[in-house]
Amino acid sequence: MTEPITCSNQRWYPSFHVAAPGGWINDPNGLSFFNARYHAFYQHHPYSPQWGPMHWGHASSEDLAHWTNEPIALAPGESGDDDADGIWSGSAIEHEGKLFAFYTGNRWVNGQDDGDGKYQAQMLATSSDGIHFEKYGTVVPAVAADARDPKVFEHDGRFYMTIGADVDGRGQVLLYSSADLYTWEEEGTLFEDPDPNVFMIECPDFFPLGDKWVLVYGPMVKQPVRTGYFLRNGHNAGYVVGDWSPGERFVPDTSYRPADWGHHFYAPQSFTAPDGRRIMIGWMGEFAHALASQEDGWSGQLAVPRELSLNDDLTISSSPAREISTRFGEPNTESHALQANEKIEAGSFGPAMITVRIDTEKEVPLQVPTCEQVELEFTQGNQAPTRLVLDTQALRAHFIYGAGNGAGRGYRSAPWTPGEQLVILVDQGSFEIFIGDGTNTLSSLDQSGEGARSLAVTAVNGPADVTVSIAELA
Numbered sequence: 001m002t003e004p005i006t007c008s009n010q011r012w013y014p015s016f017h018v019a020a021p022g023g024w025i026n027d028p029n030g031l032s033f034f035n036a037r038y039h040a041f042y043q044h045h046p047y048s049p050q051w052g053p054m055h056w057g058h059a060s061s062e063d064l065a066h067w068t069n070e071p072i073a074l075a076p077g078e079s080g081d082d083d084a085d086g087i088w089s090g091s092a093i094e095h096e097g098k099l100f101a102f103y104t105g106n107r108w109v110n111g112q113d114d115g116d117g118k119y120q121a122q123m124l125a126t127s128s129d130g131i132h133f134e135k136y137g138t139v140v141p142a143v144a145a146d147a148r149d150p151k152v153f154e155h156d157g158r159f160y161m162t163i164g165a166d167v168d169g170r171g172q173v174l175l176y177s178s179a180d181l182y183t184w185e186e187e188g189t190l191f192e193d194p195d196p197n198v199f200m201i202e203c204p205d206f207f208p209l210g211d212k213w214v215l216v217y218g219p220m221v222k223q224p225v226r227t228g229y230f231l232r233n234g235h236n237a238g239y240v241v242g243d244w245s246p247g248e249r250f251v252p253d254t255s256y257r258p259a260d261w262g263h264h265f266y267a268p269q270s271f272t273a274p275d276g277r278r279i280m281i282g283w284m285g286e287f288a289h290a291l292a293s294q295e296d297g298w299s300g301q302l303a304v305p306r307e308l309s310l311n312d313d314l315t316i317s318s319s320p321a322r323e324i325s326t327r328f329g330e331p332n333t334e335s336h337a338l339q340a341n342e343k344i345e346a347g348s349f350g351p352a353m354i355t356v357r358i359d360t361e362k363e364v365p366l367q368v369p370t371c372e373q374v375e376l377e378f379t380q381g382n383q384a385p386t387r388l389v390l391d392t393q394a395l396r397a398h399f400i401y402g403a404g405n406g407a408g409r410g411y412r413s414a415p416w417t418p419g420e421q422l423v424i425l426v427d428q429g430s431f432e433i434f435i436g437d438g439t440n441t442l443s444s445l446d447q448s449g450e451g452a453r454s455l456a457v458t459a460v461n462g463p464a465d466v467t468v469s470i471a472e473l474a
Helices: 292-296 324-327
Strands: 021-032 037-045 054-061 067-069 087-095 100-108 118-127 134-140 147-155 158-169 170-178 187-194 198-209 212-221 236-244 266-274 277-285 306-311 316-320 334-337 343-349 354-359 373-380 386-391 396-400 411-415 422-429 430-435 440-445 453-462 466-471
Touching: 021 054, 021 100, 021 266, 021 277, 037 087, 037 277, 100 147, 100 266, 100 277, 118 147, 147 198, 158 187, 158 212, 170 212, 198 277, 198 306, 212 266, 277 440, 316 324, 316 422, 316 430, 324 354, 334 343, 334 453, 343 466, 386 422, 396 430, 396 440, 411 430, 411 440, 453 466
Parallel strands: 021 087, 087 147, 170 198
Antiparallel strands: 021 037, 037 054, 054 067, 087 100, 100 118, 118 134, 147 158, 158 170, 158 198, 170 187, 198 212, 212 236, 266 277, 277 306, 306 316, 334 466, 343 453, 354 422, 354 466, 373 386, 373 453, 386 396, 396 411, 422 430, 430 440
């Protein structure tokens, strides 16, 4: 039997993010709290750093901050089984002392690819310890060529399952309900994306937040959308907020908004922590380009767990789960009053949590320009620096690659207002940037240089007060 591969070079392998020991990962699956531990399952091909027959990989944690790799939880079935060609994405829920894992079983018609079509059935496996699973079988047969990613939740004493689907060329979320998690009844269409360009919805996550309901999903489009700063990636994740009651359709009150503005954040899934917090985790990786880490035998990681809250304007704020800060030591804090075009060195570090506060609203003589940008340059070795440019004219934070990193160059941009604090989580090969209260975030892999990073800060064409706190991994 082929042995799973492992990472052969640690240069970009994450220090505080969840990643498989080797091979490919994508969507987080089955996020849950069970048997006194948090569980993060994920799409996994253990035998190659390329996408392949999907398994459910698994990591668990006592505190959302320190994760332990567990054995592979689920593997494809035998020839002819509904999951013979892949254990695709899904969710998990505790019931009567067991963890119920729901997933899409994939079966190619020709046994090797989707050239002749495929069957996607929703399937169930259960576990008494959260580690070892027993397959039950299909609970919702294939209803369309593309209908997948079941998310199961309980509401008012009944269980519900959302499924993303392509129905006659339109992206829809289908809804099912059950009294016991084994027998499911069709409830109809919960939501249809109003954009006819969206032919399929992936990875729907449906949950209450405050006094509203939130639908998070990835739209698959017939033609790429490349206008403005949003929807720039091959796969994009976002959300709408609205109202829902059982027996009715979900009615959005908002337009579709980005879940993250970065290069690499997709298929986020959420769950409720024991203290009632809504926790979300996304995938940092991509299909559109090869990543540099694939040379080292691995590809993809999970973003850190994020706490969600709903703002009065129906935007969602997300911040690193409070437990994440326990991974880092005491911060080293320095404040600088920078003059126009002055550049300072702010330190060198490995994986770290960095807090940046900037005040550009300084009184200056009438003839002297106010600060136009504050530029943060992150340099590794002799590579061109990766830059985070805080633009006081565009009111945006631009994350700009300085060197090709296996995912191309270019940049991504998120709204930013002068005075908003930034929290930046820097791992071996990734950045997660939280702006202000976390209404806007930006998450991108950066697999270009190697070793410690140095940070330099420049006030462009005007003065700025800058405070930088760096807390390295403990």
